[in-house]
Amino acid sequence: MTHFLMFYAPFIVLFGGIAAAFIIAPMDGAVYKQMENEKK
Amino acid sequence: MGNEEAVFYSRVLTELTLSFHIIYATIGVGVPLMIMIAQWVGIKKNDEHYILLARRWARGFIITVAVGVVTGTAIGLQLSLLWPNFMELAGNVIALPLFLETFAFFFEAIFLGIYLYTWDRFENQKKHLLLLIPVAVGASFSAVFITMVNAFMNAPRGFDISNGELININPLLAMFNPAMPTKVAHVVVTAYMTAAFVLAAIAAFRLLKGSNHVYHKKALYLTMKIGLVFAIAAAIVGDFSGKYLAEYQPEKLAAAEWHFETEENAPLIMYGVLDDGEVKYAIKIPFGLSFLAHSSFTAEVVGLDQFPEDEVPPLYIHYLFDLMVTIGVGMIALAGIYWIGMKRRWKIIHAKWFRWLIVLGGPLSIIAIEAGWWLAEVGRQPWVLRGLMRTEDAATTSGQVDLMLILFALLYLILGVGSVVILTRMFRKNPVEQEIEDRETEKGGDVL
Numbered sequence: 001m002t003h004f005l006m007f008y009a010p011f012i013v014l015f016g017g018i019a020a021a022f023i024i025a026p027m028d029g030a031v032y033k034q035m036e037n038e039k040k
Numbered sequence: 041m042g043n044e045e046a047v048f049y050s051r052v053l054t055e056l057t058l059s060f061h062i063i064y065a066t067i068g069v070g071v072p073l074m075i076m077i078a079q080w081v082g083i084k085k086n087d088e089h090y091i092l093l094a095r096r097w098a099r100g101f102i103i104t105v106a107v108g109v110v111t112g113t114a115i116g117l118q119l120s121l122l123w124p125n126f127m128e129l130a131g132n133v134i135a136l137p138l139f140l141e142t143f144a145f146f147f148e149a150i151f152l153g154i155y156l157y158t159w160d161r162f163e164n165q166k167k168h169l170l171l172l173i174p175v176a177v178g179a180s181f182s183a184v185f186i187t188m189v190n191a192f193m194n195a196p197r198g199f200d201i202s203n204g205e206l207i208n209i210n211p212l213l214a215m216f217n218p219a220m221p222t223k224v225a226h227v228v229v230t231a232y233m234t235a236a237f238v239l240a241a242i243a244a245f246r247l248l249k250g251s252n253h254v255y256h257k258k259a260l261y262l263t264m265k266i267g268l269v270f271a272i273a274a275a276i277v278g279d280f281s282g283k284y285l286a287e288y289q290p291e292k293l294a295a296a297e298w299h300f301e302t303e304e305n306a307p308l309i310m311y312g313v314l315d316d317g318e319v320k321y322a323i324k325i326p327f328g329l330s331f332l333a334h335s336s337f338t339a340e341v342v343g344l345d346q347f348p349e350d351e352v353p354p355l356y357i358h359y360l361f362d363l364m365v366t367i368g369v370g371m372i373a374l375a376g377i378y379w380i381g382m383k384r385r386w387k388i389i390h391a392k393w394f395r396w397l398i399v400l401g402g403p404l405s406i407i408a409i410e411a412g413w414w415l416a417e418v419g420r421q422p423w424v425l426r427g428l429m430r431t432e433d434a435a436t437t438s439g440q441v442d443l444m445l446i447l448f449a450l451l452y453l454i455l456g457v458g459s460v461v462i463l464t465r466m467f468r469k470n471p472v473e474q475e476i477e478d479r480e481t482e483k484g485g486d487v488l
Binding site: 005010021030 | 254
Protein backbone atom coordinates (compact mmCIF):
# COMPACT_ATOMS: atom_id res chain seq x y z
CA MET A 1 0.00 0.00 0.00
CA THR A 2 2.78 2.43 0.98
CA HIS A 3 4.57 1.54 -2.27
CA PHE A 4 1.44 2.45 -4.23
CA LEU A 5 1.05 5.76 -2.36
CA MET A 6 4.68 6.73 -2.99
CA PHE A 7 5.07 5.71 -6.62
CA TYR A 8 1.71 5.63 -8.43
CA ALA A 9 -0.82 7.62 -6.43
CA PRO A 10 0.99 10.99 -6.92
CA PHE A 11 0.47 10.76 -10.69
CA ILE A 12 -3.15 9.66 -10.27
CA VAL A 13 -3.77 12.76 -8.11
CA LEU A 14 -1.93 15.00 -10.62
CA PHE A 15 -3.88 13.79 -13.67
CA GLY A 16 -7.09 13.59 -11.64
CA GLY A 17 -6.61 17.23 -10.65
CA ILE A 18 -6.11 18.30 -14.28
CA ALA A 19 -9.22 16.37 -15.35
CA ALA A 20 -11.26 17.85 -12.48
CA ALA A 21 -10.10 21.37 -13.41
CA PHE A 22 -11.36 20.90 -16.99
CA ILE A 23 -14.66 19.42 -15.78
CA ILE A 24 -15.54 22.20 -13.30
CA ALA A 25 -14.14 25.12 -15.33
CA PRO A 26 -17.21 25.68 -17.60
CA MET A 27 -19.66 25.58 -14.67
CA ASP A 28 -20.09 29.33 -14.16
CA GLY A 29 -23.84 29.54 -13.49
CA ALA A 30 -23.09 30.99 -10.03
CA VAL A 31 -21.56 34.10 -11.65
CA TYR A 32 -24.76 34.82 -13.61
CA LYS A 33 -26.87 34.24 -10.50
CA GLN A 34 -24.62 36.72 -8.69
CA MET A 35 -25.20 39.27 -11.47
CA GLU A 36 -28.98 38.75 -11.28
CA ASN A 37 -28.94 39.25 -7.50
CA GLU A 38 -26.94 42.45 -7.88
CA LYS A 39 -29.47 43.80 -10.40
CA LYS A 40 -32.33 43.12 -7.93
CA MET B 41 38.69 33.90 0.42
CA GLY B 42 39.02 30.52 2.15
CA ASN B 43 37.14 27.39 1.18
CA GLU B 44 34.61 27.88 4.00
CA GLU B 45 33.79 31.36 2.71
CA ALA B 46 33.52 30.05 -0.86
CA VAL B 47 31.06 27.36 0.33
CA PHE B 48 29.07 29.96 2.28
CA TYR B 49 28.80 32.43 -0.60
CA SER B 50 28.07 29.60 -3.08
CA ARG B 51 25.16 28.49 -0.89
CA VAL B 52 23.85 32.04 -0.50
CA LEU B 53 24.07 32.71 -4.25
CA THR B 54 22.40 29.39 -5.14
CA GLU B 55 19.61 30.03 -2.61
CA LEU B 56 19.11 33.55 -3.96
CA THR B 57 19.00 32.35 -7.57
CA LEU B 58 16.62 29.46 -6.84
CA SER B 59 14.37 31.65 -4.67
CA PHE B 60 14.10 34.24 -7.46
CA HIS B 61 13.83 31.76 -10.34
CA ILE B 62 11.14 29.70 -8.64
CA ILE B 63 8.67 32.62 -8.71
CA TYR B 64 8.89 32.92 -12.51
CA ALA B 65 9.26 29.17 -13.08
CA THR B 66 6.14 28.40 -11.02
CA ILE B 67 4.06 30.97 -12.89
CA GLY B 68 5.62 29.77 -16.16
CA VAL B 69 4.51 26.18 -15.47
CA GLY B 70 1.05 27.02 -14.13
CA VAL B 71 -0.21 29.82 -16.37
CA PRO B 72 -0.22 27.86 -19.70
CA LEU B 73 -2.72 25.41 -18.21
CA MET B 74 -4.84 28.33 -17.02
CA ILE B 75 -4.72 29.91 -20.50
CA MET B 76 -5.68 26.60 -22.03
CA ILE B 77 -8.64 26.09 -19.68
CA ALA B 78 -9.89 29.66 -20.23
CA GLN B 79 -9.69 29.39 -24.02
CA TRP B 80 -11.29 25.95 -23.98
CA VAL B 81 -14.21 27.25 -21.86
CA GLY B 82 -14.49 30.26 -24.18
CA ILE B 83 -14.78 28.05 -27.26
CA LYS B 84 -17.08 25.52 -25.56
CA LYS B 85 -19.50 28.17 -24.28
CA ASN B 86 -18.93 30.61 -27.15
CA ASP B 87 -18.07 33.21 -24.50
CA GLU B 88 -15.66 35.95 -25.58
CA HIS B 89 -14.86 36.89 -21.98
CA TYR B 90 -12.97 33.63 -21.49
CA ILE B 91 -11.24 34.04 -24.85
CA LEU B 92 -10.14 37.51 -23.74
CA LEU B 93 -8.93 36.07 -20.44
CA ALA B 94 -6.73 33.64 -22.38
CA ARG B 95 -5.40 36.46 -24.60
CA ARG B 96 -4.52 38.76 -21.71
CA TRP B 97 -2.98 36.00 -19.58
CA ALA B 98 -0.89 34.90 -22.59
CA ARG B 99 0.50 38.45 -22.96
CA GLY B 100 1.57 38.59 -19.32
CA PHE B 101 2.92 35.04 -19.53
CA ILE B 102 5.51 36.09 -22.17
CA ILE B 103 7.17 38.47 -19.69
CA THR B 104 7.49 35.76 -17.03
CA VAL B 105 8.89 33.34 -19.62
CA ALA B 106 11.51 35.90 -20.68
CA VAL B 107 12.67 36.45 -17.08
CA GLY B 108 12.51 32.70 -16.37
CA VAL B 109 14.84 32.04 -19.31
CA VAL B 110 17.45 34.45 -17.89
CA THR B 111 17.27 33.06 -14.35
CA GLY B 112 17.16 29.46 -15.62
CA THR B 113 20.34 30.13 -17.61
CA ALA B 114 21.88 31.65 -14.46
CA ILE B 115 21.13 28.41 -12.57
CA GLY B 116 22.80 26.32 -15.28
CA LEU B 117 25.84 28.59 -15.20
CA GLN B 118 26.02 28.58 -11.40
CA LEU B 119 25.70 24.79 -11.17
CA SER B 120 28.89 24.47 -13.22
CA LEU B 121 30.77 27.38 -11.63
CA LEU B 122 29.77 26.98 -7.97
CA TRP B 123 29.34 23.20 -7.69
CA PRO B 124 31.94 21.71 -10.08
CA ASN B 125 32.48 18.47 -8.12
CA PHE B 126 28.76 17.77 -7.99
CA MET B 127 28.41 18.49 -11.71
CA GLU B 128 31.30 16.17 -12.52
CA LEU B 129 29.35 13.28 -11.01
CA ALA B 130 25.92 14.53 -12.10
CA GLY B 131 27.15 15.08 -15.66
CA ASN B 132 27.92 11.37 -15.90
CA VAL B 133 24.72 10.08 -14.32
CA ILE B 134 21.83 12.56 -14.44
CA ALA B 135 22.65 14.71 -17.50
CA LEU B 136 19.77 13.21 -19.52
CA PRO B 137 16.88 15.08 -17.77
CA LEU B 138 18.99 18.26 -17.82
CA PHE B 139 19.15 18.01 -21.63
CA LEU B 140 15.50 16.94 -21.89
CA GLU B 141 14.52 20.02 -19.87
CA THR B 142 16.13 22.20 -22.55
CA PHE B 143 14.22 20.36 -25.30
CA ALA B 144 10.96 20.70 -23.34
CA PHE B 145 11.59 24.44 -23.14
CA PHE B 146 12.28 24.71 -26.90
CA PHE B 147 9.09 22.73 -27.54
CA GLU B 148 7.15 25.20 -25.38
CA ALA B 149 8.84 28.33 -26.79
CA ILE B 150 8.40 27.40 -30.47
CA PHE B 151 4.69 26.62 -30.11
CA LEU B 152 4.16 29.66 -27.87
CA GLY B 153 5.51 31.85 -30.67
CA ILE B 154 3.20 30.23 -33.22
CA TYR B 155 0.24 30.41 -30.80
CA LEU B 156 0.72 34.12 -30.16
CA TYR B 157 1.27 34.95 -33.84
CA THR B 158 -1.85 33.12 -35.00
CA TRP B 159 -4.58 34.69 -32.82
CA ASP B 160 -7.52 35.44 -35.15
CA ARG B 161 -5.80 33.69 -38.05
CA PHE B 162 -7.71 30.41 -37.66
CA GLU B 163 -11.31 30.24 -38.74
CA ASN B 164 -11.74 27.31 -36.42
CA GLN B 165 -10.63 28.42 -32.94
CA LYS B 166 -10.30 24.79 -31.85
CA LYS B 167 -7.29 24.45 -34.17
CA HIS B 168 -5.70 27.47 -32.52
CA LEU B 169 -6.34 25.89 -29.11
CA LEU B 170 -4.43 22.78 -30.23
CA LEU B 171 -1.27 24.92 -30.39
CA LEU B 172 -1.55 25.43 -26.65
CA ILE B 173 -1.20 21.73 -25.88
CA PRO B 174 2.56 21.61 -26.65
CA VAL B 175 2.99 24.91 -24.78
CA ALA B 176 1.35 23.55 -21.61
CA VAL B 177 2.99 20.11 -21.98
CA GLY B 178 6.44 21.66 -22.63
CA ALA B 179 6.11 24.00 -19.63
CA SER B 180 5.04 21.18 -17.29
CA PHE B 181 7.68 18.77 -18.58
CA SER B 182 10.41 21.39 -18.02
CA ALA B 183 9.39 21.20 -14.35
CA VAL B 184 9.17 17.40 -14.46
CA PHE B 185 12.70 16.96 -15.87
CA ILE B 186 14.40 19.49 -13.60
CA THR B 187 12.60 18.07 -10.56
CA MET B 188 13.91 14.63 -11.53
CA VAL B 189 17.43 16.02 -11.07
CA ASN B 190 16.48 17.43 -7.68
CA ALA B 191 14.88 14.10 -6.73
CA PHE B 192 18.15 12.36 -7.72
CA MET B 193 20.01 14.62 -5.24
CA ASN B 194 17.68 13.33 -2.51
CA ALA B 195 17.70 9.67 -3.53
CA PRO B 196 20.73 9.03 -5.78
CA ARG B 197 20.34 5.83 -7.82
CA GLY B 198 21.56 4.43 -11.13
CA PHE B 199 25.30 4.06 -10.53
CA ASP B 200 27.91 2.44 -8.30
CA ILE B 201 31.23 3.79 -7.10
CA SER B 202 34.21 1.44 -7.14
CA ASN B 203 37.68 2.70 -6.18
CA GLY B 204 36.51 6.27 -6.77
CA GLU B 205 35.26 5.40 -10.29
CA LEU B 206 31.65 5.56 -11.46
CA ILE B 207 30.46 2.21 -12.80
CA ASN B 208 27.17 0.55 -13.82
CA ILE B 209 25.68 3.92 -14.86
CA ASN B 210 21.97 3.71 -15.68
CA PRO B 211 20.49 7.16 -16.48
CA LEU B 212 16.90 5.87 -16.52
CA LEU B 213 17.27 4.38 -13.04
CA ALA B 214 18.77 7.70 -11.92
CA MET B 215 15.80 9.61 -13.38
CA PHE B 216 13.12 7.30 -11.99
CA ASN B 217 14.49 7.31 -8.45
CA PRO B 218 12.22 6.80 -5.40
CA ALA B 219 11.94 10.55 -4.67
CA MET B 220 10.75 11.36 -8.20
CA PRO B 221 6.97 10.60 -8.15
CA THR B 222 6.07 12.57 -5.02
CA LYS B 223 8.44 15.44 -5.82
CA VAL B 224 7.37 15.81 -9.45
CA ALA B 225 3.66 15.63 -8.65
CA HIS B 226 4.00 18.09 -5.74
CA VAL B 227 5.97 20.61 -7.81
CA VAL B 228 3.54 20.48 -10.75
CA VAL B 229 0.28 20.67 -8.75
CA THR B 230 1.58 23.50 -6.57
CA ALA B 231 2.63 25.40 -9.73
CA TYR B 232 -0.94 25.06 -11.08
CA MET B 233 -2.33 26.06 -7.67
CA THR B 234 -0.08 29.12 -7.35
CA ALA B 235 -0.78 30.32 -10.90
CA ALA B 236 -4.54 30.04 -10.23
CA PHE B 237 -4.35 31.96 -6.94
CA VAL B 238 -2.07 34.68 -8.40
CA LEU B 239 -4.56 35.22 -11.26
CA ALA B 240 -7.44 35.15 -8.72
CA ALA B 241 -5.63 37.84 -6.70
CA ILE B 242 -5.43 40.07 -9.81
CA ALA B 243 -9.16 39.61 -10.55
CA ALA B 244 -10.12 40.31 -6.92
CA PHE B 245 -7.89 43.40 -6.94
CA ARG B 246 -9.62 44.77 -10.06
CA LEU B 247 -13.05 44.23 -8.40
CA LEU B 248 -11.81 46.01 -5.27
CA LYS B 249 -10.56 48.90 -7.36
CA GLY B 250 -14.03 49.66 -8.63
CA SER B 251 -14.48 47.58 -11.78
CA ASN B 252 -17.70 45.61 -11.58
CA HIS B 253 -17.32 44.00 -15.00
CA VAL B 254 -18.52 40.42 -15.36
CA TYR B 255 -15.15 39.64 -17.00
CA HIS B 256 -13.41 39.97 -13.61
CA LYS B 257 -16.16 37.99 -11.85
CA LYS B 258 -15.79 35.12 -14.29
CA ALA B 259 -12.00 35.29 -13.94
CA LEU B 260 -12.26 35.18 -10.14
CA TYR B 261 -14.72 32.28 -10.07
CA LEU B 262 -12.73 30.26 -12.61
CA THR B 263 -9.35 30.75 -10.91
CA MET B 264 -10.63 30.16 -7.37
CA LYS B 265 -12.29 26.88 -8.42
CA ILE B 266 -9.13 25.65 -10.13
CA GLY B 267 -6.99 26.88 -7.24
CA LEU B 268 -9.18 24.86 -4.84
CA VAL B 269 -8.81 21.68 -6.92
CA PHE B 270 -5.01 21.93 -7.03
CA ALA B 271 -4.67 23.05 -3.39
CA ILE B 272 -6.49 19.87 -2.34
CA ALA B 273 -4.30 17.85 -4.75
CA ALA B 274 -1.17 19.48 -3.25
CA ALA B 275 -2.27 18.49 0.27
CA ILE B 276 -2.88 14.87 -0.80
CA VAL B 277 0.51 14.61 -2.57
CA GLY B 278 2.09 16.33 0.46
CA ASP B 279 0.80 13.44 2.57
CA PHE B 280 2.41 10.96 0.12
CA SER B 281 5.66 12.96 0.40
CA GLY B 282 5.58 12.42 4.18
CA LYS B 283 5.35 8.67 3.60
CA TYR B 284 8.22 8.81 1.11
CA LEU B 285 10.39 10.74 3.61
CA ALA B 286 9.63 8.27 6.43
CA GLU B 287 10.88 5.44 4.22
CA TYR B 288 13.82 7.00 2.34
CA GLN B 289 14.87 10.23 4.13
CA PRO B 290 13.77 9.76 7.76
CA GLU B 291 16.25 12.37 9.04
CA LYS B 292 14.54 15.06 6.94
CA LEU B 293 11.09 14.14 8.25
CA ALA B 294 12.37 13.92 11.84
CA ALA B 295 14.06 17.35 11.59
CA ALA B 296 10.99 18.95 10.00
CA GLU B 297 8.75 17.48 12.73
CA TRP B 298 11.18 17.94 15.67
CA HIS B 299 10.93 14.20 16.27
CA PHE B 300 14.00 13.56 18.42
CA GLU B 301 13.41 10.05 19.81
CA THR B 302 12.48 6.98 17.78
CA GLU B 303 9.09 5.88 19.10
CA GLU B 304 5.74 4.29 18.37
CA ASN B 305 2.49 6.32 18.63
CA ALA B 306 4.50 9.41 17.58
CA PRO B 307 2.67 12.75 17.92
CA LEU B 308 2.71 15.41 15.21
CA ILE B 309 4.21 18.67 16.43
CA MET B 310 2.74 21.80 14.90
CA TYR B 311 4.19 25.27 15.48
CA GLY B 312 6.05 25.94 18.77
CA VAL B 313 9.60 27.14 19.35
CA LEU B 314 12.81 25.31 20.16
CA ASP B 315 14.42 26.56 23.37
CA ASP B 316 17.69 24.83 24.33
CA GLY B 317 16.61 21.62 22.65
CA GLU B 318 13.19 21.74 24.35
CA VAL B 319 9.99 22.20 22.33
CA LYS B 320 7.73 24.91 23.80
CA TYR B 321 4.28 26.30 22.95
CA ALA B 322 3.66 23.60 20.31
CA ILE B 323 0.39 21.91 19.42
CA LYS B 324 0.83 18.15 19.73
CA ILE B 325 -1.54 15.99 17.71
CA PRO B 326 -1.46 12.53 19.33
CA PHE B 327 -0.43 9.70 16.94
CA GLY B 328 -0.36 12.26 14.09
CA LEU B 329 3.21 11.66 12.93
CA SER B 330 2.84 7.86 13.01
CA PHE B 331 -0.23 8.19 10.79
CA LEU B 332 1.40 10.74 8.46
CA ALA B 333 4.50 8.59 8.06
CA HIS B 334 3.06 5.08 7.91
CA SER B 335 -0.77 5.34 7.72
CA SER B 336 -0.94 3.68 11.14
CA PHE B 337 -1.59 5.39 14.49
CA THR B 338 0.78 3.06 16.31
CA ALA B 339 3.67 2.74 13.81
CA GLU B 340 7.24 3.44 14.89
CA VAL B 341 8.76 6.62 13.46
CA VAL B 342 12.54 6.97 13.25
CA GLY B 343 13.83 9.95 15.24
CA LEU B 344 16.96 12.08 15.06
CA ASP B 345 18.60 9.88 17.75
CA GLN B 346 19.36 7.37 14.96
CA PHE B 347 21.69 9.75 13.09
CA PRO B 348 25.17 11.14 13.81
CA GLU B 349 25.03 14.79 14.91
CA ASP B 350 26.84 16.00 11.79
CA GLU B 351 24.22 14.39 9.53
CA VAL B 352 21.19 16.06 11.14
CA PRO B 353 19.57 18.76 8.92
CA PRO B 354 19.13 22.26 10.42
CA LEU B 355 16.14 22.18 12.78
CA TYR B 356 14.72 25.52 11.60
CA ILE B 357 13.15 23.64 8.68
CA HIS B 358 10.27 22.95 11.11
CA TYR B 359 9.22 26.61 10.78
CA LEU B 360 9.35 26.34 6.97
CA PHE B 361 7.19 23.20 7.10
CA ASP B 362 4.65 24.94 9.36
CA LEU B 363 4.57 28.00 7.11
CA MET B 364 4.02 25.93 3.95
CA VAL B 365 1.30 23.74 5.50
CA THR B 366 -0.48 26.67 7.19
CA ILE B 367 -0.68 28.65 3.94
CA GLY B 368 -1.77 25.54 2.00
CA VAL B 369 -4.56 24.71 4.46
CA GLY B 370 -5.53 28.40 4.64
CA MET B 371 -5.87 28.58 0.86
CA ILE B 372 -8.03 25.44 0.79
CA ALA B 373 -10.29 27.04 3.42
CA LEU B 374 -10.42 30.40 1.60
CA ALA B 375 -11.14 28.90 -1.84
CA GLY B 376 -13.57 26.37 -0.31
CA ILE B 377 -15.56 29.10 1.46
CA TYR B 378 -15.60 31.17 -1.74
CA TRP B 379 -16.82 28.26 -3.85
CA ILE B 380 -19.55 27.21 -1.41
CA GLY B 381 -20.43 30.89 -0.88
CA MET B 382 -20.94 31.41 -4.62
CA LYS B 383 -23.20 28.35 -4.78
CA ARG B 384 -25.18 29.34 -1.67
CA ARG B 385 -25.15 33.09 -2.44
CA TRP B 386 -23.37 34.09 0.76
CA LYS B 387 -22.87 37.87 0.95
CA ILE B 388 -19.67 37.45 2.93
CA ILE B 389 -17.67 36.43 -0.15
CA HIS B 390 -18.39 39.77 -1.84
CA ALA B 391 -17.26 41.75 1.21
CA LYS B 392 -14.20 43.94 0.76
CA TRP B 393 -12.23 42.21 3.50
CA PHE B 394 -12.87 38.79 1.92
CA ARG B 395 -11.66 40.04 -1.47
CA TRP B 396 -8.56 41.47 0.22
CA LEU B 397 -7.92 37.98 1.63
CA ILE B 398 -8.09 36.61 -1.94
CA VAL B 399 -5.64 39.33 -3.04
CA LEU B 400 -3.34 38.30 -0.18
CA GLY B 401 -3.66 34.66 -1.29
CA GLY B 402 -1.57 35.34 -4.43
CA PRO B 403 1.65 36.41 -2.66
CA LEU B 404 0.99 33.92 0.16
CA SER B 405 0.92 31.04 -2.35
CA ILE B 406 4.30 32.19 -3.67
CA ILE B 407 5.63 32.35 -0.08
CA ALA B 408 4.39 28.76 0.42
CA ILE B 409 6.31 27.69 -2.71
CA GLU B 410 9.45 29.41 -1.41
CA ALA B 411 9.07 27.80 2.04
CA GLY B 412 8.57 24.41 0.38
CA TRP B 413 11.74 24.69 -1.71
CA TRP B 414 13.78 25.94 1.26
CA LEU B 415 12.44 23.00 3.27
CA ALA B 416 13.42 20.60 0.46
CA GLU B 417 16.92 22.01 -0.02
CA VAL B 418 17.91 22.83 3.58
CA GLY B 419 16.32 19.57 4.75
CA ARG B 420 18.75 17.61 2.56
CA GLN B 421 21.79 19.18 4.28
CA PRO B 422 24.60 18.41 4.98
CA TRP B 423 24.40 16.52 1.68
CA VAL B 424 24.30 17.81 -1.88
CA LEU B 425 23.92 14.18 -2.95
CA ARG B 426 22.36 12.36 -0.02
CA GLY B 427 24.75 9.91 1.64
CA LEU B 428 27.44 10.34 -1.02
CA MET B 429 28.68 13.92 -1.36
CA ARG B 430 28.64 16.65 1.27
CA THR B 431 27.80 20.20 0.24
CA GLU B 432 31.22 21.53 1.26
CA ASP B 433 32.94 18.86 -0.88
CA ALA B 434 30.91 19.81 -3.95
CA ALA B 435 31.63 23.55 -3.88
CA THR B 436 34.16 25.64 -5.75
CA THR B 437 37.29 26.98 -4.05
CA SER B 438 37.23 30.17 -6.11
CA GLY B 439 37.83 33.46 -4.32
CA GLN B 440 35.41 35.40 -6.55
CA VAL B 441 32.04 34.05 -5.37
CA ASP B 442 31.24 37.12 -3.20
CA LEU B 443 31.64 39.37 -6.28
CA MET B 444 29.40 36.99 -8.28
CA LEU B 445 26.80 37.22 -5.52
CA ILE B 446 26.69 41.03 -5.74
CA LEU B 447 26.47 41.02 -9.55
CA PHE B 448 23.73 38.39 -9.69
CA ALA B 449 21.78 40.13 -6.89
CA LEU B 450 21.88 43.32 -9.01
CA LEU B 451 20.70 41.37 -12.06
CA TYR B 452 17.74 39.90 -10.15
CA LEU B 453 16.84 43.31 -8.77
CA ILE B 454 16.76 44.77 -12.29
CA LEU B 455 14.79 41.79 -13.64
CA GLY B 456 12.32 41.81 -10.73
CA VAL B 457 11.61 45.53 -10.82
CA GLY B 458 11.67 45.58 -14.64
CA SER B 459 9.17 42.74 -15.04
CA VAL B 460 6.73 44.26 -12.50
CA VAL B 461 6.94 47.69 -14.19
CA ILE B 462 6.44 46.19 -17.69
CA LEU B 463 3.49 44.00 -16.60
CA THR B 464 1.80 46.89 -14.77
CA ARG B 465 2.22 49.31 -17.70
CA MET B 466 1.18 46.68 -20.25
CA PHE B 467 -2.18 46.09 -18.56
CA ARG B 468 -2.76 49.70 -17.43
CA LYS B 469 -2.32 50.98 -20.97
CA ASN B 470 -4.77 48.42 -22.25
CA PRO B 471 -7.58 48.03 -19.68
CA VAL B 472 -10.09 45.20 -20.00
CA GLU B 473 -13.03 47.53 -20.58
CA GLN B 474 -11.23 49.22 -23.50
CA GLU B 475 -10.20 45.90 -25.01
CA ILE B 476 -13.75 44.55 -24.75
CA GLU B 477 -15.03 47.65 -26.58
CA ASP B 478 -12.36 47.24 -29.26
CA ARG B 479 -13.22 43.60 -29.78
CA GLU B 480 -16.93 44.41 -30.01
CA THR B 481 -16.13 46.94 -32.74
CA GLU B 482 -13.87 44.41 -34.49
CA LYS B 483 -16.56 41.73 -34.40
CA GLY B 484 -19.19 44.24 -35.53
CA GLY B 485 -21.75 43.84 -32.80
CA ASP B 486 -22.55 43.23 -29.17
CA VAL B 487 -20.78 39.97 -28.72
CA LEU B 488 -19.56 40.56 -25.17
